[in-house]
Amino acid sequence: MSASWKQLSLQILLLLVSCRHINTKTPGPTPPPRIPIDQLPTDVRSVALKGESHTEKVELLNPVNLALECTWTGNQDKLANITGLWRKDGEEVKNSNQTVPMENDQYHLKRVFSILNEEDLGSYTCEFGSKAKIDFVLAAPQIGDVRDKPIISYLGDFAVITCKMEETKPEPSTWYWYKANGTDKEQIIAAEEPLRYEIKNEERNTKLVVSSLVEADGGLYFCGAVYAISTSMSHVELKVISFLEPLKPFVAIVIAVIVLVAIILLYEKSQSKKNSTAADNGTTDQTNTLTQGESNGPGESSSMRQRKV
Amino acid sequence: MTKLRPKAESQGEGPDGGYGWVLVGALFVSTSLVFGLMRSLGIFFVEFVQYFDESAQAISWISSTGLAAQQFFSPLGAALCNAYDTRWVVMTGGCLAALGLILASQATCLVHLYLTMGVISGLGWGLVFTPMVATVMANFTRRRTLALGLAFSSIGLSSFAFNPLFQLLVELYTWRGALLILGGLSLNIVPCGALIGPQRRSKAPAKVVSESGVSCASFLQRASSYLELPLLFERPYITYTLAISLLNVGYFVPYFHLVAHSRQVGFSEYQAAFVMSAAGATDILGRIASGWFSDLGHFRLIHLLSVWTTLAGVFIMLLPVSSLSGSYAALMVISLLYGFCSGALTSLVFAVVPMIVGVERMMGALGLLQLIESGAGLLGAPLSGLLKDITGDYTASFMVCGGFVVLGTLTMVTLPHYFSRKDPPPPKSLSPEDPDKGLHAELEQMHSSPSDMNDLTGEVTNNRLPEDTYS
Numbered sequence: 001m002s003a004s005w006k007q008l009s010l011q012i013l014l015l016l017v018s019c020r021h022i023n024t025k026t027p028g029p030t031p032p033p034r035i036p037i038d039q040l041p042t043d044v045r046s047v048a049l050k051g052e053s054h055t056e057k058v059e060l061l062n063p064v065n066l067a068l069e070c071t072w073t074g075n076q077d078k079l080a081n082i083t084g085l086w087r088k089d090g091e092e093v094k095n096s097n098q099t100v101p102m103e104n105d106q107y108h109l110k111r112v113f114s115i116l117n118e119e120d121l122g123s124y125t126c127e128f129g130s131k132a133k134i135d136f137v138l139a140a141p142q143i144g145d146v147r148d149k150p151i152i153s154y155l156g157d158f159a160v161i162t163c164k165m166e167e168t169k170p171e172p173s174t175w176y177w178y179k180a181n182g183t184d185k186e187q188i189i190a191a192e193e194p195l196r197y198e199i200k201n202e203e204r205n206t207k208l209v210v211s212s213l214v215e216a217d218g219g220l221y222f223c224g225a226v227y228a229i230s231t232s233m234s235h236v237e238l239k240v241i242s243f244l245e246p247l248k249p250f251v252a253i254v255i256a257v258i259v260l261v262a263i264i265l266l267y268e269k270s271q272s273k274k275n276s277t278a279a280d281n282g283t284t285d286q287t288n289t290l291t292q293g294e295s296n297g298p299g300e301s302s303s304m305r306q307r308k309v
Numbered sequence: 310m311t312k313l314r315p316k317a318e319s320q321g322e323g324p325d326g327g328y329g330w331v332l333v334g335a336l337f338v339s340t341s342l343v344f345g346l347m348r349s350l351g352i353f354f355v356e357f358v359q360y361f362d363e364s365a366q367a368i369s370w371i372s373s374t375g376l377a378a379q380q381f382f383s384p385l386g387a388a389l390c391n392a393y394d395t396r397w398v399v400m401t402g403g404c405l406a407a408l409g410l411i412l413a414s415q416a417t418c419l420v421h422l423y424l425t426m427g428v429i430s431g432l433g434w435g436l437v438f439t440p441m442v443a444t445v446m447a448n449f450t451r452r453r454t455l456a457l458g459l460a461f462s463s464i465g466l467s468s469f470a471f472n473p474l475f476q477l478l479v480e481l482y483t484w485r486g487a488l489l490i491l492g493g494l495s496l497n498i499v500p501c502g503a504l505i506g507p508q509r510r511s512k513a514p515a516k517v518v519s520e521s522g523v524s525c526a527s528f529l530q531r532a533s534s535y536l537e538l539p540l541l542f543e544r545p546y547i548t549y550t551l552a553i554s555l556l557n558v559g560y561f562v563p564y565f566h567l568v569a570h571s572r573q574v575g576f577s578e579y580q581a582a583f584v585m586s587a588a589g590a591t592d593i594l595g596r597i598a599s600g601w602f603s604d605l606g607h608f609r610l611i612h613l614l615s616v617w618t619t620l621a622g623v624f625i626m627l628l629p630v631s632s633l634s635g636s637y638a639a640l641m642v643i644s645l646l647y648g649f650c651s652g653a654l655t656s657l658v659f660a661v662v663p664m665i666v667g668v669e670r671m672m673g674a675l676g677l678l679q680l681i682e683s684g685a686g687l688l689g690a691p692l693s694g695l696l697k698d699i700t701g702d703y704t705a706s707f708m709v710c711g712g713f714v715v716l717g718t719l720t721m722v723t724l725p726h727y728f729s730r731k732d733p734p735p736p737k738s739l740s741p742e743d744p745d746k747g748l749h750a751e752l753e754q755m756h757s758s759p760s761d762m763n764d765l766t767g768e769v770t771n772n773r774l775p776e777d778t779y780s
Contacts (some may be wrong), residue, residue, distance in 0.1 A: 250492070
């Protein structure tokens with residue numbers, strides 16, 4: 001018995017040891033296998049600065065060794081040497097502080113960065129002293145048209161949520177959907193609940209169909225366009241309402257219509273009653289009890305008699 | 310002597326005022342809920358395409374079915390009004406139209422929408438439009454065209470109002486809730502029908518003596534008289550209907566294709582949409598202005614109608630020519646003029662009918678006219694689309710459609726007595742002419758309530774020439 005206990009405790013120990021290495025922070029697709037750095041393709045982005053600062057957007061799809069080049073013509077000081085610095089997301093990149101000499105009336109900074117995954121994306125800045133800087137914003141293609149109004153649907157009905165990548169931007173390799181759960185995002189796997197969720201992916205579009213809606217289905221949904229380097233997210237809000245909502249103005253209108261019709265019919269009945277009682281009293285009364293259009297009555301009769309004559 | 314006469318015409322066809330204007334208001338509301346609603350259904354199409362995952366063409370059949378049903382059931386509505394009380398027919402029509410929309414809010418497939426929004430609501434609309442127009446026309450004589458123009462201006466005005474309203478409803482309640490609320494709004498047709506007032510006339514049944522109870526032959530005979538089928542054998546009516554059908558082939562087309570044509574010539578989306586809105590605005594203006602002008606009585610209605618249709622045809626043909634030069638101003642001017650003329654002619658199209666067939670047969674005549682012209686209307690848009698696909702641009706299709714409109718005018722010219730200065734007398738009814746009876750009827754007219762006007766129009770018409778008071 002002690003041997004099996006030992007085995008069990010060893011297994012538990014092993015389990016605990018391996019558990020520590022499981023990353024629970026980012027749900028979603030497993031990161032792509034790491035390619036050795038020297039086998040990555042290379043790309044160059046260079047910017048020549050005219051003023052004091054500039055921002056350059058760089059769209060990346062795949063892991064790459066990206067060389068960023070900054071060129072600055074300098075200002076009126078025309079210092080012989082200036083300190084050059086690289087920052088990533090505001091924080092200084094280690095060992096990037098260097099002295100940059102002026103060559104051919106220009107300062108030149110260049111560095112190669114390995115952009116492998118989502119953490120490597122962001123804002124890279126080259127600084128010339130504290131006088132000039134160029135920002136390179138590295139990002140995967142972003143989803144352009146984000147629907148700002150919520151999608152509304154009824155309890156028990158289904159809702160269709162779509163995401164689209166513009167024609168001008170490269171196609172994602174696939175799409176994933178997430179539902180917001182508190183501050184986390186939970187991936188929606190259609191295979192797990194085929195009756196409730198259905199995901200239709202077509203290169204540039206994706207559709208999430210949520211069926212048999214319940215109140216809990218309301219909230220934020222995220223669609224992720226997956227590129228080798230990272231996933232671009234966009235969100236849409238889904239609101240689930242009950243059919244009582246539009247029923248209220250509808251019933252109000254119906255009641256108003258019924259009241260109107262009742263008023264018209266009752267008014268007419270009272271008018272015809274007046275007319276019929278007046279008819280017993282004589283013809284002269286009749287002409288006086290007539291409603292709007294007949295104010296011409298007496299005049300009419302006289303002119304008609306004239307015409308007859 | 311004639312100047313002493315108040316607004317109400319001595320020929321007694323209609324009191325021309327007072328309660329008549331209440332009916333114009335009712336027609337205004339019901340027309341906006343029929344045609345104004347139909348025109349603004351485009352807002353729902355985007356939602357339907359996304360929800361039902363169908364093509365835009367399949368979705369556009371919904372409104373085509375609705376319009377076709379409205380026109381197809383018009384003679385039925387007219388016949389029912391001849392047989393029974395107009396007000397109940399209109400109220401039933403309102404309920405049906407609302408029912409169709411309410412059921413549509415529960416639709417789970419496209420066929421449901423065809424059946425509910427298309428057939429049921431279309432049937433309701435058919436039972437509403439023609440009877441209400443005929444009732445208003447029967448209540449006016451000298452101001453008839455103005456009354457119609459004012460009422461039909463509701464189509465343009467309401468589509469201005471309904472577009473943002475429907476957009477809001479769809480955003481708040483999505484299309485299901487919006488359709489439900491639209492059904493409720495359509496119920497407002499029912500009070501409009503209630504305003505018509507009870508009728509105590511006996512129209513077509515007076516012509517047919519039904520001795521036997523329910524036999525097939527007598528039923529068919531009654532049905533044919535309610536539907537005014539004998540009209541189909543009268544040359545003036547056939548000529549006029551043919552003219553209006555030819556008009557219908559071409560006259561709607563610019564509304565469908567103007568925006569696409571402007572974009573093709575090179576103007577921006579915003580500019581093209583603005584041209585359309587401007588044409589819509591002058592359309593409203595044209596309806597009212599033409600109504601007011603026609604009633605001044607300087608010209609015969611048929612002559613005015615011919616002028617407006619010729620001008621409309623010419624401007625349709627000029628539309629592609631004006632944009633040839635690429636000038637936005639030229640396109641805008643021609644579109645404005647086209648909008649004005651097309652609005653102007655709509656006021657007159659219905660007003661001419663009683664001149665041709667007489668006031669008592671007007672109801673059935675309008676129903677048949679709607680039915681026959683609907684077939685022509687169905688031709689127009691596909692034909693122009695086909696021409697555009699063959700030739701590559703809209704020049705040929707606009708030319709052909711303008712040609713159809715002018716052809717309609719030429720057909721109108723062949724109407725009997727076209728070139729005489731005065732209108733010919735409408736055909737006499739079957740009841741014997743009796744001058745004493747006519748005077749007695751006139752005296753009765755003053756004593757009865759306003760809604761009873763309808764029943765006396767038939768009897769009094771026989772003794773009067775319609776337009777001779779104008780000379």
